Every structure is written in structure tokens, then in C-alpha cells.
Amino acid sequence: MKKGMLLFMLMLSVSLWAQKGEVDTAQIVVAGRHNTAVAEAKPYVIMISADGFRYDYARKYQAENLLKLSSQGIKAEAMIPGYPSITFPNHWSLMTGLYPAHHGLIDNYFYDYTRREPYAKSNRKNAEDGSWYGGIPLWGLAEKQGVLSASMMWVGSASDAGGTRPTYYYPYHEKFSPQEKVDKVISWLKLPDDRRPHFISLYFPEVDAAGHHYGPDSKQTEDAVQLVDKAVGSLVQKVRETGLKNVNFVFVSDHGMIGVNAEHPLEIPGMLMDKARFDYYNSEVLLSVHVKNPAEVKSVYKALKAAKTDNYEVYLDKKLPRYLHFAERDDRYHRIGQILLLPKSPEIFLEKGRTTTVGKHGYDPKTTPEMKATFFAWGPEFKQGMTVKEFSNVNVYPLVAELLNLNISQPVDGNIKVLRKTLK
Template identity: 65%
Template sequence: MKKSLSVIFLFAILTVFSQSKIDTAQVIIPNRYNNAATIQKPYVIMISADGFRYDYAKKYNAENLLKYSNQGIQAKAMIPSYPSITFPNHWTLITGLYPSHHGLIDNFFYDYKSQKNYAMNKKEIVEDGTWYGGIPLWALAEKQNMISASLQWVGSGSDAGGKRPTYYYPYHEKFSPSEKVNKVINWLKLPENRRPHFISIYFPEVDGSGHHFGPDTEQTEKAVHLVDHAIGELVKKVNDLGLKNVNFIFVSDHGMIKVDGGNPLDFPEILLDKSRFDLYNSQTLLRVHVKNSDEVKKVYKELKANKTDDYEVFLDKKLPKYLHFRTKDDKYNRIGQILLIPKAPKIFLEKGGKTSIGKHGYNPKIVPEMKATFFAWGPEFKNNMVIDEFENINVYPLIAEILGLTITEPIDGKFKVLKPILKKIN
């Protein structure tokens, strides 16, 4: 039988795997080498700062990021995929697929086919590649004789897509940002036949501060500066290596907003019957699985008739098409038939439940605080260019183009969206 999922907050990522022995050792897959053609190709370092809202760099004067992005490419904002949550959007960035298409539809969810729970804080689960659809960029690179490396990006410890990165570290919170920088530099010091040309690196600090203290606080400002300092350190040390054609792409998965945790929304009374419903609550989205499919329309009508002005009720198949989170999109049948979506800053909270000061997950087209960051700089990028908002699915084909990789399976992203930011492409 399926166990009901309790609400677990995103800032729990700061203590992921804390109940098990923490392994800080690097994992190296042996007997992999760049071929001769790869050695001549550019490098891409893809950096994610979790929860780094689209306006944080200017709001908190992140000097290094502003300097580098002003020299290169600065997007007004990047639009996360729905729901605007960490694991779904990191996997979208690395596969070019919407969450409903790659299957990672939340940080915690239930798969009715396998009758198993996915949980972002369970090491054995997040390293099981069967949960993940799509071909992550490191797998795409490795299959085409290009060495890759990852520092704790979502899913990088799994065999999703058929190949792990040649170099990677399991997720933990033991490394400081400066230590992560040094590990990237050590990779770039390797002999050219073993040196990664695609590197992904993850920083959780800004998200943790945003959750615990809120987006408009001294603590979040300090976290932004901490990451910004690490970026400055990384760029300087990379430049000191004298490597040719190293390109940087700085992204985030979502933004952050202060929620009304003091006046949360109660679950509608009808949904408290566990014999009829499975509920999955991320607080900014309440997903309902109706066990008897014949009852869906009846339950929907009752929920709709009794709802308040603080939230919307949707049949999943009637959700706005642009969110790509409808029944037709649900490749793995993991979403549920009815969605209750609170209006920001409202959240759903069960009796006795807890929440955080800051949260995300809302529709980024309606709640601008959900928007993410995109900056890029390096020899492949044009200079001093500001671009309009775009969806994060389009980062994948951009990186594949820079690295000269052939995309082997259909994706949702389109290269044409970001094509104009590259120098050598007309």
C-alpha cells in the first residue's frame, strides 16, 4: 500500500541525506577520454544558484555577476517551468523537457505504476535513474566522447539517460562555495584528454536563506554575496589557467516570495477522507488523486462550488495549456486529476503542519517573484546584450550547440530562442 506523503519543505534540501553517513568522496568513472575532436571544442561551466530570484543581482548588488553579465548576456528574467520547484526545474534545465514530460513533477511524489514514492531527501532514490526521463547534458556529452563533470546537480549521481558524468560528487552540504570552486579548477587542470568540457555546479545557499528568513532580508543578501564571491573567484582562477574558450552560464531554478504562513488555507473538508483521496501538498500546489475515477467530476464540482477566493480549482485536463502540466502532458501519470492552486501569498497547510517564511512553486506567469535568473558570458557569447524573458527549457539546446553535441531525442526547448546571443551563429 502507498504511504501518505507528509509535507516536507524545500529548505529540507539543506539537510538532505543527513540521516545517513555522508560520503564526500569524488566518484570517477574509469576509462573515459575525450576524442581528438572534443579536445578542440569549447568549455561550458553551467552554474545554478538555487532560489536566486531574477532581481537579486541588482537588488543586492552582486558585483561580480553584474560585471560579467553586463559584459556578456543578461536576461530580464528566465521563466521556470511549472511548478516552480527545485528538482523539477533543475531536471528541466539539464534535459530541455517540461516536468510533465521528464517525470520529475515535484520534489516528492508517488508513481502509481511502480507503486513507489520519490523523495528528494532519499539518497537511494535520487540516484536511481529509472525515475528520470530525458537525456541530461552530461549523458549526451559522454555518449559523444566528451568528458563531463558535475558538482551535486540534481540527478547527477544517477544513471539517467544511460551515462553518469565521468566525475561527480554525491549530494551533501559539507563543501563551502570556495571549496566547490577549487574542485572545478582541479578538473580543468587535468590532461586535455581527461578534462571535462561540460561542468555543472550547484549552490544551495540563497534558497536556504530565502526559505528560512524570506527574500527581503539581510541573511538572503549575505547568501547572494557569498555566491557572487564564489563566482568571482571561479572566473579569476579559470582565467589564470589560460584555457581557451571557457564559457559560463549562470542560472537559477526559481525565485522566492514571502508567504502568508500565519493565515494558511485549510484543506477542503471533503478531501480529508483518505479512503477516497491521495493528497500531495507542496503548500503552493495541492494535487488530488481521486481513487475512484468515476468520482472525479462530482468531486471537482463540489470543490469548485465551495472554494474561497484565495485559491483556484482545476481539473488537470483543464489547466492552462501554457503551463504544460495537464493530463495530456502527464507522460508518467504522476500529477493527479484535480489541482488546488492558492493565490500568492496564500498556502495550503494541514492541521499541525509547519511552513517556512519564503516559498516558491506558484505560476511564474502570474507571480513574478517566481522568475529565475539567466546570465552568460565567454568567447561564444555576444557582448553587452540584454534579452527578453524566455522559458528555461531553451537552455539545453543552447549548451548542446556551443559544445557541438547532437541532440538525439526530442526535447521541448528550441535553439532558435537563444540563437541570437551567440557570436558565430547568424
């Protein structure tokens, strides 16, 4: 795929996100489903994601409700996102228990050379085509075992990924306020027993948007944190008012945020402009190179390695650090380029003439701690007042499955042993 096509995809996504007035905001309900009698007796789990809510934001910006609720339940020192620490890959990792290279959603934008077509996060056709998404999402796991689920705009929830959509869901748009989302979750919890979802996923984008446009240390980001905190506090209070017992909350984020050197970005190596030989895909914090002639890969790698600066690293896909789970051996869908250029934070790659935002994520969390995410949990099934050490986000999947007594139907990267100690 040509660079011009990638730029077109990016521009198209911006256009699609901007056309909020044209978006259908109606809920979609899959008819004919009911909880089994066994499901009706199960606990409830509300899994909340605040996009871009860095591991230290709650304390940094004194998120009163989240600090109080997590102190009464479980809080992690941090949660480690998968690589790259980008929105779509990590929301899908949280929902499937698989690393990005294992579930195939390796970036917000990428090209699949087997399918010969691009994926763009804001392309509704892509978003609702489950063939792009590997793994069995938690709502699908629940539905197949007789437990109804609902989703408020989580990544992939409008698709048939894994073969089963949630019973109740909303395709993505930005017309609902956080409080409106809360009210719609409560409406689900007021349904009759046989139609009431026991697993609910809820998504808030505000903190990520503020962090990108104004930076992680801005007043706008603080305000966004407070907005989400207020919504969570309202949700918990309204759940109490329903009188439902055994409602459990898992609050997560997909990644953190860092201010970047947007004024003096790194130049993309000139040799890559030869479109007869290369395609490249630039997420600004990761530059993936596809060499069209496989026989040239090693020589191109050596040339890029020789020309690199101290501000970035050059790797063959076979040689990426094992802990990233992003090397050739992990690439189950063959979507990762043969050569990867990894800028060192706060540096980014940027094409000449393009503008960008001041806040970014996507870096290796091991070398850039600002990429680390948040994990809090509270409710009747959780222990109280426990702090756990940082862990990989793929371990949230088996935790939720354990809470709902669901049998995991295929191998995942997460392991219940990591977080079982948080349960009573």
C-alpha cells in the same frame, strides 16, 4: 499513499539532510573514459546554478561580480521556470530541455501509481535511480559523443538517468563551502587534455535556503547572494589563471522566491480527509488530489469548486492552462493528480499542526512574477553587452548543446532559435 506516509517522507528527508556528518564526500570517477581528439578542441562550458536566485536579486543586492560579468556578455530580463516552479523539476528541465510533466520529475516529492512507490528528493535510492528521470541530460549527451563531463551536485547527476553518468561527480551533501566547490572545479580543469571535462555543472543551494527561512527581503538572503557572487568571481579569476582559452559560463537559477502568508494558511478542504476515497499531496503551493474511484472525479471536482474561496483555484487536470504544460495531455508518466488546487500567492495550504517557512516558490510565474529565475552568460563564444527578453528555461539545453557542437539525440521542448542570437 496515505497522508501519514507523505508526512513520513517529508520528515525522513529532513532527517537525511541533517545527517551531514554521515555523508561520504568522496568524488566518484567513472574509469576508462577519455575525450576524443575532436572533443579536446571543443570549447568549455561551466553551467552554474544558484538555487532560488530570483531574477532581480543581482541588482537588488548589488552582486558586483555577476553584474559586471553579465554586462560583458548576455543577461536576460528574466528566465521563466517550468510549472511548478520547484527545485528538482526545474533543475532537471534546465539539464534536459523538457518541461517537468514531460521528463516526469513533477515535484520534489510525489507518488507514482504505476510504480506504486514514492519519490523523495532526499532519498538517495531515488536520487541515484535514473529510471525516475526522463530525458537525456547534457552530461549524458556529451559523454555519448566523446566529450567528458563533470558535475558538482546537480540534481540527478549521481544517477544513471539517460544511461550515462558524468565521468566525475559528487553525490549531494552540504559539507563543501562555495569556495571548496570552486577549487574542485578548477582541479577538473587542470587535468590532462584527454581527461579534462568540457562540460561542468555546478550547484549552490545557499540563496534558496536563506530565502525559505528568512524571506526574500532579509539580510540573510542578501548575505547568501553575496556569498555566491564572491564564489563566481573567484571561479572566473581562477579559470583565467589556468590559461585555458574558450571557457564559457552559463549562470542560471531554477526559480525565484516570495514571502508567503505562513501565519494564516489555507485549510485543506475537509472532504479530502476521507482516505478511503482520496490521496492528496501538498507542496503548500500546489495541492494535487488523486481520486481513487475515477467515476467520482467530476462530482468531486464540482464539490471542491463550489466550496473554494477566492484565495485559490480548482482545476481538473485536463483543464489547466495550456501554457503551464502541466495538464493531463502533458503528463507522460501519469504522476499528476486528477484535480489540482492552486493557491494564489502569497497563500499556501498547510495541514493543521505543521509549521513551515516564510519564503516559498512553486507558483505560476505568469501570475506571480517573483517566481522568475536568472540567466546570465559570458565567455568567448557569447556576444557582448546583449540583453534578451525573458524565455523558458527549456531553451538553455539547446544553447549548451550548440556551444559544445553536440547533436541532440531525442526531441526536446527547447529550441536553439530562441537563444542562437546570443552566440557570435
